[in-house]
Structure formats: C-alpha cells, structure tokens
Amino acid sequence: MRILHIWNTAGVASVIAKFMDRLFGTKSLVVHRRAFDPFGVTTYGELWDCGAKTFALKCLVLARKFDIIHIHSFDKLIPYLKFLYPNKPIVLHYHGSDIRGKWLQKEKRWSKADAILYSTQDVVNEETPKIAIYSPNPVDADLFYPSSNAEYTKKIAFHIRYNADDLAEKYAAKYGLKLVLHDRKDAIPHKKLPEILRKYEYYVDVKRDPYGHLLKSLSKTGLEALACGLKVIRWDGEIIEGFPEEHKPENVVQKIYEIYRDVIGGRRYGVSEFR
Structure with missing residues (x-):
C-alpha cells in the first residue's frame, strides 16, 4: 500500500x-x-x-x-x-x-x-x-519517553506561551510552582524538545486561540510532556499524569x-x- x-x-x-x-x-x-x-x-x-x-x-x-x-x-x-x-x-x-x-x-x-x-x-x-x-x-515514541537518567528540579513548571500567561501563572501559584515561560517565537527544534521537557517536573498546557478562546484539549506538546514522564496542568487547572493509551x-x-x-x-x- x-x-x-x-x-x-x-x-x-x-x-x-x-x-x-x-x-x-x-x-x-x-x-x-x-x-x-x-x-x-x-x-x-x-x-x-x-x-x-x-x-x-x-x-x-x-x-x-x-x-x-x-x-x-x-x-x-x-x-x-x-x-x-x-x-x-x-x-x-x-x-x-x-x-x-x-x-x-x-x-x-x-x-x-x-x-x-x-x-x-x-x-x-x-x-x-x-x-x-x-x-x-x-506521539513519537522514538523521541518522547521517560528517561531514567533525566534530572529535574522539583516544583518547577515549563510553559510555552500561547496567549495564556495569566492562567499559567495562576495555576503555578496554586500549586506552589516556579514557572519558566518560553516564547514560542524562539523555536525549539522538535528533536531537542524531549531533552528540554525532561528538565521539569510539570508542563502547564494552557492555550488561547487568536480570538482569545481557551482551548479545552490537551495540546500535542502536552501529550509529549506526559510521554516524557512530566505532570501536566491542563486548561481547567487539573493535574494529570500518565500517558494515555489511545495516543x-x-x-x-x-x-x-x-x-x-x-x-x-x-x-x-x-x-x-x-x-
């Protein structure tokens, strides 16, 4: 085929x-x-x-x-x-x-x-x-997977900015996390993303579209973070762990x-x- x-x-x-x-x-x-x-x-x-x-x-x-x-x-x-x-x-x-x-x-x-x-x-x-x-x-399992050698500092969250910094900051404060913001205009090469994600305990997966509407679904980066073993804070502030089988x-x-x-x-x- x-x-x-x-x-x-x-x-x-x-x-x-x-x-x-x-x-x-x-x-x-x-x-x-x-x-x-x-x-x-x-x-x-x-x-x-x-x-x-x-x-x-x-x-x-x-x-x-x-x-x-x-x-x-x-x-x-x-x-x-x-x-x-x-x-x-x-x-x-x-x-x-x-x-x-x-x-x-x-x-x-x-x-x-x-x-x-x-x-x-x-x-x-x-x-x-x-x-x-x-x-x-x-999610590409050849790239995104938990690493037994990865070292991360606890209570630090990573967030790629998508017009929702206010929510990212709110949820980080809610869980007592230090927040690291990354401007998506500073492109992270896809093959380097797993290495960067594994430095953090959390990924804050909140995004708004260009019209200001909150997107109520896990992003592909959010899924990749789960695959790397991170905890992910989703759009409603809930923390999820574990990579979903369907992905x-x-x-x-x-x-x-x-x-x-x-x-x-x-x-x-x-x-x-x-x-």
Missing part, C-alpha cells in the same frame, strides 16, 4: 507514516513546505523549497503514483484531486484550528473525501458531520490502517455509522 501524506500539521503525518511503515510494511511519503516547518517536525518525509502554487501542482502530479492520499488540513486540494483521480481514495485529516468552528464553511471540501478524521475532540459541534472519526494525535502510535495507526483498507476496498463512510 502506497500512501501520500500532503502537509504535516504539528508533525502528525510524520509520526503516522513512520509507524505505519514500520508496523504494516506500507510505503509512505510525507511532503511539506520547508517555510511552514520552523520547528523541524518533519522527521519522516520531505521538505520542499517552493511556493504555494508549485507545491499544489507537484502534489497533484505526484498523487498518481499512490494508492491513498492522506491530506492534513490542506483541504482546498481535494476538489482538484477528485477531478483528476475520481476513483483514488482520499482521507482528510483535521487537527484543530483548521476546522474549529468552520465545518459548514468547508463542507464543499470535506464532503468530497472518502473518510474524515479529526484529532482533537474540542472541534466537534452541532455542525460536525456524523461521518467524521476521532483519531487521537500520536500511543501503534494504537493510532492500527485504526487508520483499517480505514485505509476500507476506502481502498471502495467503502465511503456513511452518515449513520459514527457517533
């Missing part, structure tokens, strides 16, 4: 492709624009140095060589792919701000996909199609592989089958 992943939101495509190929013997290719990967999350796949139009055209041509097209966020390409390759299965994968509050606005795009996935449950509302399937964000890459790709097999077999997920 040959799979083309177009775009690489938060590095999720790289994790899915790597573990899918490892566990199921598929042949995956992830393609992304270098200009949109300042953190180096494309650890598996290719980064292209090109503009938007060239990227889209290259993807349209390249798609002919693959059995399945798995599109991450880049939904505007779907009508063109379906026009060129009407029988080629397309899996569309949303990751958060790309679809939050936009289901009706984007219906003409997602309605043409053979399967629709979303990776965080806070995007679900009354406009979400019943065909959409929850696919938890996988283990082998569990995530197992479900996606089953969806791939279904759509290759001609199945298009029906309205009454989910949720």
